[in-house]
Amino acid sequence: RGEGMGLGRRIASSVVIASAAALAAVPAAGEDTAGLPRAMAWSAYNLGTTGYNQAVAIGKVLKDHYGVTLRVLPGKNDVSRLLPLVRGRVQLSANGVATYFAQEGVFQFADRRWGPLPLRLIMTSNGDSNQALAVAADTGITGFSQLRGRRVPYVRGAPALNVSTEAFLACGGLSWDDVDRVEFPGYGAMWTGMVNGQVDAAYATTVSGPTRKLEASPRGIRWPTVPHDDRACWQRLWAVAPYFTPHVATRGAGISQAAPHEGATYPYPLLIGLDSTPPELAHAMARVIHRHYDDFKDADPGAIGWAMDRQLFDWVVPYHEGAVRYFREVGVWTEAHQAHNDRLLERQRVLAQAWQTMQGSGAADDDAFVAAWLAVRADALTAAGFDPVWAAPDAS
Numbered sequence: 001r002g003e004g005m006g007l008g009r010r011i012a013s014s015v016v017i018a019s020a021a022a023l024a025a026v027p028a029a030g031e032d033t034a035g036l037p038r039a040m041a042w043s044a045y046n047l048g049t050t051g052y053n054q055a056v057a058i059g060k061v062l063k064d065h066y067g068v069t070l071r072v073l074p075g076k077n078d079v080s081r082l083l084p085l086v087r088g089r090v091q092l093s094a095n096g097v098a099t100y101f102a103q104e105g106v107f108q109f110a111d112r113r114w115g116p117l118p119l120r121l122i123m124t125s126n127g128d129s130n131q132a133l134a135v136a137a138d139t140g141i142t143g144f145s146q147l148r149g150r151r152v153p154y155v156r157g158a159p160a161l162n163v164s165t166e167a168f169l170a171c172g173g174l175s176w177d178d179v180d181r182v183e184f185p186g187y188g189a190m191w192t193g194m195v196n197g198q199v200d201a202a203y204a205t206t207v208s209g210p211t212r213k214l215e216a217s218p219r220g221i222r223w224p225t226v227p228h229d230d231r232a233c234w235q236r237l238w239a240v241a242p243y244f245t246p247h248v249a250t251r252g253a254g255i256s257q258a259a260p261h262e263g264a265t266y267p268y269p270l271l272i273g274l275d276s277t278p279p280e281l282a283h284a285m286a287r288v289i290h291r292h293y294d295d296f297k298d299a300d301p302g303a304i305g306w307a308m309d310r311q312l313f314d315w316v317v318p319y320h321e322g323a324v325r326y327f328r329e330v331g332v333w334t335e336a337h338q339a340h341n342d343r344l345l346e347r348q349r350v351l352a353q354a355w356q357t358m359q360g361s362g363a364a365d366d367d368a369f370v371a372a373w374l375a376v377r378a379d380a381l382t383a384a385g386f387d388p389v390w391a392a393p394d395a396s
Helices: 007-024 050-066 078-086 098-104 159-171 187-195 209-216 231-240 279-291 301-306 321-329 335-356 366-383
Strands: 039-044 069-074 092-095 119-124 131-136 151-155 180-184 201-205 245-249 261-265 270-274
Touching (some): 039 050, 039 078, 050 092, 050 301, 078 270, 098 119, 098 159, 119 279, 119 301, 119 321, 131 159, 131 209, 151 159, 151 201, 159 201, 159 231, 180 187, 187 201, 187 209, 201 209, 270 279, 321 335, 335 366
Parallel strands (some): 039 092, 151 180
Antiparallel strands (some): 092 270, 131 201, 245 261
């Protein structure tokens, strides 16, 4: 049919399409574009992930209401998501819990080429799922303590997975020494191994696709609880992974409103910038996400987590001053939140000063440098009244 279209009709059609596109890019009357550039780039998780999908959904809001074009750059790992932010190739990142590792200068960020980063939160998504350690139902395991002597996966180069798994083991009074550690090259391989019977437990978001495969397999799926009234469990868990918060999930494989999961979670994704991110941009993005929440909350199952009443203002990474200004304007930021944020900013200052002492270190090789840095880091944090959490090198 297109071949038969006359030149005049083609021109007219092109004008209509171009005009419609131009109108779509014009901000609606009364929309506040202050602080927003005409084009932005964010880094995010891989294509098809909930983090990527949520970033794209917010990008549509920016385009439809403010004429701002957002380019989302997928990154396959924590370094590939944060490197563009540090180098100025993207303004913000829709990142995960490695945000905390990067702030702390641990694991892959203990490398002499990295060090602790002055990261800042803008807003975060806190959905109805949990971050949890699943077990195969055919094992008969109902609690983490029963994983003693069982096969537990360890993913090479993935501290976010391994530390979180270790935290749930700690809830059950166990460590890596108490289980049969089975190594895998990646997250997907780990879950394939779970379905195929190579391991007995695996870590995931309860809504992650592979968990559905386990649920539908002959093995079945079970999520041991992290009892919210078990203080000893939580103290052991937080000693390993202080970024977890108690949460009851109503979404996931084998999880529903009728069959909720009492467990733990952390925000994902987290929209982050640096201390150098313009306050006007941080303020504008907090405003856009809050004002237009209804426009994108149904774009992905996890997008409901961006609601203002789901924000965690006392988490383990500080909020950007521009975002804080917006939270104050809408009356959700308290003096207690500010005191907590100030303490986190002080922690970052201590880490930055400690890192400065490492410049010109005479450590002969990378492993020696990491060991020296972690010792310096732990001493500096302890002296300032902070818990260092991680004080020794890790094979992650």
